[in-house]
Amino acid sequence: MTLDARERLIVALDLPSVDAAEKMIAALGESVLFYKIGYQLAFAGGLPFAAGLIAAGKQVFLDLKLHDIGNTVQKGVESVAQMGATFLTVHGYPQTMKAAVAGKHGSTLRLLAVTVLTSYDDADLAAAGYDMGVSELAAARARQARDIGIDGLVCSPEEAATLRGIAGPGMVLVTPGVRPAGSASGDQKRIMTPARAIEAGADYLVVGRPVTEAADPRRAADAIVAEIGQATGN
Numbered sequence: 001m002t003l004d005a006r007e008r009l010i011v012a013l014d015l016p017s018v019d020a021a022e023k024m025i026a027a028l029g030e031s032v033l034f035y036k037i038g039y040q041l042a043f044a045g046g047l048p049f050a051a052g053l054i055a056a057g058k059q060v061f062l063d064l065k066l067h068d069i070g071n072t073v074q075k076g077v078e079s080v081a082q083m084g085a086t087f088l089t090v091h092g093y094p095q096t097m098k099a100a101v102a103g104k105h106g107s108t109l110r111l112l113a114v115t116v117l118t119s120y121d122d123a124d125l126a127a128a129g130y131d132m133g134v135s136e137l138a139a140a141r142a143r144q145a146r147d148i149g150i151d152g153l154v155c156s157p158e159e160a161a162t163l164r165g166i167a168g169p170g171m172v173l174v175t176p177g178v179r180p181a182g183s184a185s186g187d188q189k190r191i192m193t194p195a196r197a198i199e200a201g202a203d204y205l206v207v208g209r210p211v212t213e214a215a216d217p218r219r220a221a222d223a224i225v226a227e228i229g230q231a232t233g234n
């Protein structure tokens with residue numbers, strides 16, 4: 001996949017209001033082309049706002065982590081596909097993934113599966129009734145996602161190399177948990193620098209607070225893009 005360095009940076013708009021998001025986007029200007037909208041902004045007017053961003057030429061990743069009965073997932077994905085979003089997350093359950101693939105049929109939407117939430121450890125899985133650990137379940141779901149026709153996976157940078165081996169070159173790997181050298185890790189436990197995440201096999205990097213909480217967000221984004229460019233040679 002040949003992408004410019006700037007196309008690989010996705011800034012997470014984890015902000016409380018459309019007003020705050022608009023200010024951030026204005027500050028970032030042409031430095032950022034791709035934005036991720038999750039629960040916080042989506043449920044505060046972020047869905048119509050996302051449609052406006054798309055109309056203004058930006059790419060949007062809707063991080064809604066869908067999971068429901070197949071019919072509901074399929075119809076929901078059909079609606080997201082009509083919005084013109086680029087990426088949408090669904091949980092990596094086979095029935096959910098199959099329904100999502102049916103829902104995006106014929107659109108340019110790309111589906112990303114969440115294999116196992118990164119806040120889960122083996123004890124959380126056991127408490128939820130699973131008889132396998134995180135790495136085994138993540139690998140099994142990555143194989144299922146590939147076979148079902150899901151376009152990509154969300155994973156930590158540490159998992160990227162292993163999952164690339166399962167997913168093959170055709171699937172997109174999107175990694176949060178990216179921190180430029182010297183920036184605060186916040187609540188992220190498994191972090192890598194932008195360059196190392198790219199070297200580990202990530203196609204796209206999701207970065208939130210190191211950009212949105214920087215004194216100069218545009219400069220922070222440009223520095224990340226420069227580091228991505230050094231790692232990719234683009």
Ligand code: C5P
Pocket residue numbers: 012014038117118119154155156176177178186188206207208209210
């Ligand atoms: O601020 P920060 O760079 O940590 O933001 C990372 C973003 O990626 C947040 O929106 C977070 O919800 C999301 N994310 C994550 N880990 C995952 C999946 C999504 O950090 N496994």
